[in-house]
Amino acid sequence: MKRLLITALLIVSFALLGFAAEGTEEQLILEEPVAVTSAGQSPGALQFTVVAKMIELEYTFEKLLSVETVDISQFKTLVLVVGASGKGLGAANIDIEAEILRVKSLAEAAEESGVKVVICNLEGESRRGPSSDRIVTELAPFANAYFVKSDADLDGFFTAFSEEAGVPLATFEKTIDLKDVLAEYFGK
Amino acid sequence: MKKVVLLVTLIVFAFTASFATVTAPTVASSNGMVAAVDKYAAEVGAKILEMGGNAVDAAIAVSFALGVVEPYASGLGGEGYAVITMADGSKFAIDFRSAAPMAASYEALSELGLTISKANYTPKGACVPGVLAGIKEAWLLGATLPLADLIQPAIDLARNGFIVDETFAQTTSDKYELVLENGFDFLNEGFVWEVGSTFTNPQLAETLERIKEEGIDTFYSGSLADEIEEFMIENGGFMRKSDLEMYRAIVREPLHGTYRGYDFYVPHPPVSGPQFIAVLNTLENYNLPAMSWDDPLAVHIIQQALVLGDVDRRAYISDPEFYDLPYEAFMSKEFAKTRFMAIDLSQAFDPASYYDYQGDAYPFADGSSYEEVLLGALESVAANESGVEESPSTTHFSIVDKDGNAVAWTQTISSFFGTSFYFKGFFFNNEMANFASSYREGDVINLTGGMRPRTTICPTIIQKDGKVRWVIGTPGGGRIISTMVQLSVDLIDFNMPVDQAIRTPKFVGYTTYKDLRIEEGYPQTTLDFLEKVLGHQLNVYSYPDLFFGGPNLVSVEENGLMIGAGSIRRGGSASAPEF
Numbered sequence: 001m002k003r004l005l006i007t008a009l010l011i012v013s014f015a016l017l018g019f020a021a022e023g024t025e026e027q028l029i030l031e032e033p034v035a036v037t038s039a040g041q042s043p044g045a046l047q048f049t050v051v052a053k054m055i056e057l058e059y060t061f062e063k064l065l066s067v068e069t070v071d072i073s074q075f076k077t078l079v080l081v082v083g084a085s086g087k088g089l090g091a092a093n094i095d096i097e098a099e100i101l102r103v104k105s106l107a108e109a110a111e112e113s114g115v116k117v118v119i120c121n122l123e124g125e126s127r128r129g130p131s132s133d134r135i136v137t138e139l140a141p142f143a144n145a146y147f148v149k150s151d152a153d154l155d156g157f158f159t160a161f162s163e164e165a166g167v168p169l170a171t172f173e174k175t176i177d178l179k180d181v182l183a184e185y186f187g188k
Numbered sequence: 189m190k191k192v193v194l195l196v197t198l199i200v201f202a203f204t205a206s207f208a209t210v211t212a213p214t215v216a217s218s219n220g221m222v223a224a225v226d227k228y229a230a231e232v233g234a235k236i237l238e239m240g241g242n243a244v245d246a247a248i249a250v251s252f253a254l255g256v257v258e259p260y261a262s263g264l265g266g267e268g269y270a271v272i273t274m275a276d277g278s279k280f281a282i283d284f285r286s287a288a289p290m291a292a293s294y295e296a297l298s299e300l301g302l303t304i305s306k307a308n309y310t311p312k313g314a315c316v317p318g319v320l321a322g323i324k325e326a327w328l329l330g331a332t333l334p335l336a337d338l339i340q341p342a343i344d345l346a347r348n349g350f351i352v353d354e355t356f357a358q359t360t361s362d363k364y365e366l367v368l369e370n371g372f373d374f375l376n377e378g379f380v381w382e383v384g385s386t387f388t389n390p391q392l393a394e395t396l397e398r399i400k401e402e403g404i405d406t407f408y409s410g411s412l413a414d415e416i417e418e419f420m421i422e423n424g425g426f427m428r429k430s431d432l433e434m435y436r437a438i439v440r441e442p443l444h445g446t447y448r449g450y451d452f453y454v455p456h457p458p459v460s461g462p463q464f465i466a467v468l469n470t471l472e473n474y475n476l477p478a479m480s481w482d483d484p485l486a487v488h489i490i491q492q493a494l495v496l497g498d499v500d501r502r503a504y505i506s507d508p509e510f511y512d513l514p515y516e517a518f519m520s521k522e523f524a525k526t527r528f529m530a531i532d533l534s535q536a537f538d539p540a541s542y543y544d545y546q547g548d549a550y551p552f553a554d555g556s557s558y559e560e561v562l563l564g565a566l567e568s569v570a571a572n573e574s575g576v577e578e579s580p581s582t583t584h585f586s587i588v589d590k591d592g593n594a595v596a597w598t599q600t601i602s603s604f605f606g607t608s609f610y611f612k613g614f615f616f617n618n619e620m621a622n623f624a625s626s627y628r629e630g631d632v633i634n635l636t637g638g639m640r641p642r643t644t645i646c647p648t649i650i651q652k653d654g655k656v657r658w659v660i661g662t663p664g665g666g667r668i669i670s671t672m673v674q675l676s677v678d679l680i681d682f683n684m685p686v687d688q689a690i691r692t693p694k695f696v697g698y699t700t701y702k703d704l705r706i707e708e709g710y711p712q713t714t715l716d717f718l719e720k721v722l723g724h725q726l727n728v729y730s731y732p733d734l735f736f737g738g739p740n741l742v743s744v745e746e747n748g749l750m751i752g753a754g755s756i757r758r759g760g761s762a763s764a765p766e767f
Contacts, residue, residue: 043364047364126361126383
């Protein structure tokens with residue numbers, strides 16, 4: 001009976017310990033200044049800046065931000081807004097391979113400098129195609145968080161990456177609802 | 189007063205009653221037919237026919253409605269051209285092409301460190317809009333209903349909104365950066381409009397209400413003209429109220445050409461009617477009916493004829509008020525014989541020397557035969573090449589009513605979103621880019637105040653034995669005449685129904701493109717033959733691609749049945765009234 005009581009006590013103690021550990025797990029907090037760039041040259045990155053202005057986020061936006069032109073360590077957060085657009089890539093005179101190389105180099109540099117990396121899908125299902133998905137897959141190892149328009153994750157594509165890496169996934173219904181996500185993560 | 193109340197009551201009833209129009213990508217009916225790029229606009233036209241309006245009434249209502257449902261492609265800030273044939277045999281061509289403001293010149297641009305291309309997405313890129321003047325002329329010539337009734341559906345659409353489709357969302361997304369900078373109020377709280385969302389345009393509803401109450405003249409000489417001038421001064425545009433006051437739509441008889449016994453009624457210069465007829469005249473010399481649409485020789489012949497037509501267009505089409513060019517000789521059967529002779533059936537033209545093939549139409553102006561001309565000395569004319577890369581913007585609609593009145597109407601703001609500057613719910617056109625990019629001695633499209641720039645649009649009505657057979661037209665920039673010619677050949681030579689003629693893959697013959705741009709869908713043997721035997725450099729586009737235009741057609745069969753078909757490349761629809 002005594003042995004049974006001790007076992008039960010141990011189980012309860014471990015359970016409580018686990019609960020405490022989970023309760024004290026730190027939520028990801030993102031900091032400014034923020035570097036924003038497109039990953040695929042769709043208009044999503046520019047739309048991100050409209051939201052960023054709404055919550056007065058301190059950010060720098062360059063469609064073709066690269067490790068050659070910027071010292072990423074001066075930022076605290078790097079937001080990569082994913083959306084492959086043939087027209088956008090054409091207008092930027094860059095192909096998908098060069099684009100992936102550019103954003104991967106940025107993400108690697110960010111990781112080395114301790115800059116948090118956010119992968120954002122702002123245009124929903126319309127930016128879920130082979131090229132967009134490939135960009136996400138290439139960037140996934142560097143992601144600290146995913147901010148995703150919910151109709152882009154109907155098949156659990158982003159959920160799978162988030163769960164596999166144990167990083168948060170925040171979804172939103174409408175583009176403008178990204179404002180609430182940013183406000184929460186940036187403490188605005 | 190009682191009469192007014194009754195009238196108002198009737199109008200309200202008319203637009204709240206449950207109409208039974210039939211709308212679909214392809215529709216057949218004997219009651220009249222409207223084919224347009226958008227189902228809402230097509231439905232508006234069918235409702236006007238249902239109310240007892242004729243094809244001209246319906247066309248005016250559709251023109252207003254298209255400015256609401258596709259504000260990025262046409263509207264009050266735009267322009268266009270219409271060809272109308274009435275059942276009584278009268279025919280009209282209404283030129284409501286925009287005109288360069290009087291202050292616009294290469295010198296004025298240069299002083300500001302600008303060129304035409306640099307001014308393209310600024311208010312300086314805008315020419316004087318003509319769409320309202322065109323509507324007024326159409327209404328005076330052939331309408332039967334009060335103008336207020338024809339504006340009202342557009343006001344309702346703008347105020348109550350409509351569901352955004354794929355084309356609307358994609359077009360907004362493609363030009364988002366530009367519109368965010370210059371036309372913020374158009375966007376959905378700063379964001380791209382998404383498929384399925386509801387677009388309303390209260391600013392445009394208010395502008396249309398003003399036009400309804402004050403009349404079209406408010407835009408050209410009234411309070412709206414004052415506000416346009418204020419906007420232009422504030423934003424550095426050339427246009428002034430005096431330009432608007434001076435603007436007139438021009439009414440002429442349409443030009444006439446024939447192809448294998450069919451009568452084609454087409455626009456005058458500066459629109460591409462003569463080029464369209466010239467290419468068909470060339471093709472008439474070939475036995476195309478013995479071939480099929482996917483025969484590589486047919487593709488080769490048509491594409492090479494199109495290239496020749498485009499080379500000649502650059503020399504012979506401009507604003508006839510400013511240049512006296514032999515466009516009638518250009519569209520003569522005799523001149524076409526010389527173009528027929530220029531095409532090598534075994535080898536494609538070398539794109540680097542397209543302009544070496546320019547034909548001399550001048551000797552044909554006096555009606556000389558090709559034998560007489562070619563036995564004389566030929567003199568070459570310097571080639572002019574405009575480097576403007578035209579977008580697949582613009583919009584065309586076709587209407588036939590139950591009495592046989594027909595309208596072919598194409599309207600545009602040039603590029604999608606025009607200048608991208610948004611004013612009272614509409615965008616100003618950027619037609620200035622259709623002038624030569626810089627002054628060139630001898631060029632026929634040098635920028636001149638008051639002049640109308642050249643364009644490739646070509647609304648057309650085709651008749652057989654005096655009766656309307658087809659109403660055709662398409663957007664598509666430099667691809668317009670290619671698509672128009674292929675539609676004509678598909679309908680006449682290959683006996684295709686209108687929906688099949690629209691669906692058939694398209695290709696382009698245009699001097700700006702040094703390759704043969706062709707839509708997927710041709711047999712691999714055809715592509716191989718074009719490339720390996722005839723020497724074309726192929727550039728295959730996916731199918732369907734808006735690049736090749738978005739024609740909306742109506743056919744009238746021998747038994748009087750009308751078949752309308754909307755463009756599959758831009759979500760077009762046909763709509764018919766039900767009485």
